[in-house]
Ligand code: ADP
């Protein structure tokens with residue numbers, strides 16, 4: 126039976142249940158998935174280095190003859206070394222493998238091999254050669270018996286993202302097999318490029334022999350015929366990926382723009398009068414943008430981005446109030462506000478209640494941790510229309526929650542949800558009376574997308590940016606220190622607590638060398654270890670002033686602790702990143718982050734944003750012992766820069782392609798091969814191409830290619846983060 130792109134990996138020879146499981150960990154389930162598992166790097170083995178010219182410390186490919194038996198020796202430390210003598214026309218060297226004694230019998234004198242590995246001249250004085258001089262060694266080399274048609278030598282070799290138990294050799298051979306079985310089934314869904322695109326969007330000369338279609342690109346991204354072929358292939362695949370992204374966005378936007386939606390009257394003066402502050406100019410501008418959407422009669426689909434603390438909640442309140450007051454008492458519109466965590470949902474609930482209740486708008490909370498009875502009450506209030514605003518976590522997404530007249534769906538910290546969840550809410554909660562009016566959609570994010578990128582990705586119309594903070598904010602003093610400073614930091618925290626302030630300590634894990642410590646364990650262990658340090662700060666009435674907060678706690682306990690921290694009863698909160706999102710306790714002035722190297726720039730900026738929310742000077746202390754260059758740059762950036770937009774631009778630069786944190790932190794779509802920052806030129810080309818296509822064939826139904834693209838879009842938008 127012949128294989129297809131959809132055939133399971135187990136249909137390849139050599140793949141049983143065990144290997145299939147390991148491949149699944151890499152998201153590889155089908156033969157087609159193997160083709161889409163692109164290399165993370167390449168090793169150029171196209172050049173053979175004569176042994177006499179191999180430089181110390183360089184990774185070289187050599188071609189040499191075995192000149193004797195392999196010897197196995199063991200060191201006192203338990204290390205077993207297999208040593209194989211080799212020679213070419215220019216010199217001799219030994220190949221070394223560690224703890225693989227079975228290699229002894231693999232090689233025969235006189236055989237010729239390709240080998241690739243790091244050459245070392247110095248470390249092995251024991252290796253006295255014929256002349257008594259030390260011989261160079263090549264350490265743990267890859268090797269292959271010399272033949273006319275080498276499989277993994279004499280060319281550029283891919284290095285794949287992998288997991289334990291899957292060797293590069295195995296991945297290469299599986300992908301090679303997948304290519305030979307199914308490459309001819311790969312088809313184009315984006316235009317075939319006349320020219321090829323370089324990594325900076327520059328036009329490369331056309332491939333001389335054949336078109337750079339997707340088939341060529343897939344073959345050459347895995348096993349490039351030449352460095353040029355690799356560039357052609359990458360350019361095409363980046364183009365394809367961005368074209369698909371743009372097509373999906375255009376499609377979604379097209380289907381949303383034409384949808385009629387409720388018209389809100391948008392008189393919110395009552396609420397604005399009740400708030401304890403005046404809108405900043407930035408908030409006012411963004412409110413005007415929202416108001417224009419909400420009164421247009423067309424569905425709003427808007428991203429509100431603003432740095433931590435920029436005051437997005439107030440805009441959510443204004444929008445919800447506009448809905449609640451729109452059509453008079455009888456048939457006002459309801460708002461659903463979706464928060465990523467219980468803690469945040471409860472906080473929003475308290476804030477909304479404070480201002481809405483006195484103005485006669487009922488606010489309800491609906492989260493997973495409520496008792497069944499309370500949930501039923503909240504559901505009933507949503508269904509009867511009594512609730513003007515229903516605030517909740519993903520419990521809101523459940524089928525059993527119905528609204529009488531839903532007019533607006535707001536998602537806070539949108540990058541925490543998949544597009545499918547958001548779409549689900551917007552789609553499924555439409556008013557049951559069959560009027561067919563869809564609610565407006567507003568998403569808020571504090572991890573700003575770099576402006577340049579936002580404009581290209583989403584266009585000017587549907588992104589609003591709050592680019593200034595409310596007045597009176599002080600810059601948060603940020604320091605990066607090593608753990609040697611920990612004592613002093615504890616003293617500093619104690620001093621702040623004495624002055625009536627509060628502090629957060631975030632710890633992902635106590636010991637960086639222990640990777641399997643869960644965040645919960647680490648928080649508890651940390652609290653235990655610091656008990657004595659903070660003990661004497663206990664309140665006179667004996668209440669503990671230090672508390673732990675982690676994701677594994679019972680929701681009720683979490684809320685209790687958050688509430689006590691907000692009230693000031695708890696002074697020091699030792700926590701995991703559950704406090705990362707949106708928590709607002711203005712009296713907290715110190716944020717300490719342990720193992721700061723574990724976090725990306727965007728996340729550290731988020732954590733820092735938990736302080737500096739009140740009138741007092743606030744501090745952020747990042748503790749790290751990491752020596753890494755990237756970490757050092759991150760720490761420098763955070764200490765110097767407090768603008769989230771600037772940091773987000775920098776973060777994208779620092780991360781580069783293939784970073785395993787991905788782009789989810791930005792709320793950007795996850796990319797497989799494209800780098801949204803460095804491939805900006807290609808993104809522009811892809812955008813133009815996608816727009817032209819939709820102009821010619823708005824529903825993608827006129828051509829075979831268009832229909833294929835539509836299938837691809839439907840597959841692509843499933844579970845993806847798109848606006
Ligand atoms: P975020 O954008 O991070 O969600 P919040 O909406 O939680 O920020 O606002 C942060 C703090 O700033 C809150 O305490 C809020 O009351 C306050 N705030 C919001 N807007 C203003 C304003 N225009 N003037 C003064 N304080 C404001």
Ligand code: MG
Pocket residue numbers: 437438537707
């Ligand atoms: Mg917020």
